[in-house]
Amino acid sequence: NERIINEFGLQMKRGDWSKGAFETKDGCYFMALGIDQPFRGLRRFANRVDFAIVDDVEDREVANNPRRVRKRAEKILSDLRGAFGKRRKRMVIANNYITTTGILQYLHEKLDGKKTTHSSRINIMDVHGNPTWKERYTKEELNVLRDEVFDEYSWLREYMNTPVEEGRIFKVDDIFYSHVPHLSEMDSLMVFGDLSYKDKGDYKAMVLVGKIKRCFCVIDCFVRQTSRSECAKWLYDRYEDYHLEDYPAEYYIEGLFAMDEFTNDFDLEGDNRGYYVPVLADRKNTTDKYMRIESMLGFFERGNIYFNAERQHSLDMKNMISQLLAFEKGSTAPNDAPDALQSAISRLNAATARENYDLIRVETIQEFKERTSRHRF
Numbered sequence: 001n002e003r004i005i006n007e008f009g010l011q012m013k014r015g016d017w018s019k020g021a022f023e024t025k026d027g028c029y030f031m032a033l034g035i036d037q038p039f040r041g042l043r044r045f046a047n048r049v050d051f052a053i054v055d056d057v058e059d060r061e062v063a064n065n066p067r068r069v070r071k072r073a074e075k076i077l078s079d080l081r082g083a084f085g086k087r088r089k090r091m092v093i094a095n096n097y098i099t100t101t102g103i104l105q106y107l108h109e110k111l112d113g114k115k116t117t118h119s120s121r122i123n124i125m126d127v128h129g130n131p132t133w134k135e136r137y138t139k140e141e142l143n144v145l146r147d148e149v150f151d152e153y154s155w156l157r158e159y160m161n162t163p164v165e166e167g168r169i170f171k172v173d174d175i176f177y178s179h180v181p182h183l184s185e186m187d188s189l190m191v192f193g194d195l196s197y198k199d200k201g202d203y204k205a206m207v208l209v210g211k212i213k214r215c216f217c218v219i220d221c222f223v224r225q226t227s228r229s230e231c232a233k234w235l236y237d238r239y240e241d242y243h244l245e246d247y248p249a250e251y252y253i254e255g256l257f258a259m260d261e262f263t264n265d266f267d268l269e270g271d272n273r274g275y276y277v278p279v280l281a282d283r284k285n286t287t288d289k290y291m292r293i294e295s296m297l298g299f300f301e302r303g304n305i306y307f308n309a310e311r312q313h314s315l316d317m318k319n320m321i322s323q324l325l326a327f328e329k330g331s332t333a334p335n336d337a338p339d340a341l342q343s344a345i346s347r348l349n350a351a352t353a354r355e356n357y358d359l360i361r362v363e364t365i366q367e368f369k370e371r372t373s374r375h376r377f
Helices: 002-008 066-082 102-112 141-149 150-161 228-241 260-273 290-292 299-301 315-326 334-353 365-375
Strands: 012-016 021-024 027-030 052-053 090-095 189-195 202-213 215-224 248-253 279-280 305-308
Touching: 052 066, 066 090, 066 102, 090 202, 141 150, 150 315, 189 228, 189 334, 202 228, 202 334, 215 228, 215 315, 215 334, 228 260, 248 334, 248 365, 290 334
Parallel strands: 052 090, 189 248, 215 305, 248 279
Antiparallel strands: 012 021, 021 027, 189 202, 202 215
């Protein structure tokens, strides 16, 4: 390090860092070892280990073998931890959370909650799309990285600590973007919200969806880890931006969360603006959430669902697509946006069920795919 050399002189005493071991003038000894090398009994003369960094030891292939995962994790917990001296014992385990069956998950389950353990999760961008490592990345660079360099699965695994595998339920090829017709052409409009009890810990999701003939258009969405008041502001902003007062739209929040403290957030926003959006509680979604969300698969495969191309690069729409692609039963990935979307589609179907389309020529699925293929995700 040139700054250290300039201030304190050359510190190297013997060894070579590139070969995995070196010693400094003040007697500090550094050693680099692979995860499969022996750790037990590490020492330098009478000195035992006082600081260890376990860095990038995760391997997705190893994660498929529970025996190998357990062997490596126990080596860290037993052999490496057992090599520490009496007075100082410090260990840092740094890794991207790329799999739910790997070493990091095993260690987290073993160590979480212990007094001497602290865990943190740092994604490359925050909930507003701003870089958490501002010294290295700009917001524009992250957008390029996400849009052009990595597919959504790699982005989630490597940069957002959300381990997902490609194509479990909803496929990338089934995500379409297209121009959204004018709202006056829609047969019905629906705003549906799936909120959460925690103020900022979980995602809040709201979707504005229109139905036209057999197709469902995701016109806009709100998918963020933020407060309920921000969600209320978004709803009122969209109400004004899209002039929803001119159209017969309906507004629902999942019934479990439509309690006084939640509806108050929307009423308070209405107080500030001098009018009120008539938000109602939806109490009909009592079936299994995962079954409900998976029931949308047929709509996606037939091309009956498409997303507003003008909103394709918004953070909210990206979060919506990320949650759809990450969705599978048993996954720890958020699913608030797919839940809100399914509920909106269900209510739109109910609202238009009595209408007669016998005299209307409905666009075929093949025609729809050909017309929207240039917008494919």
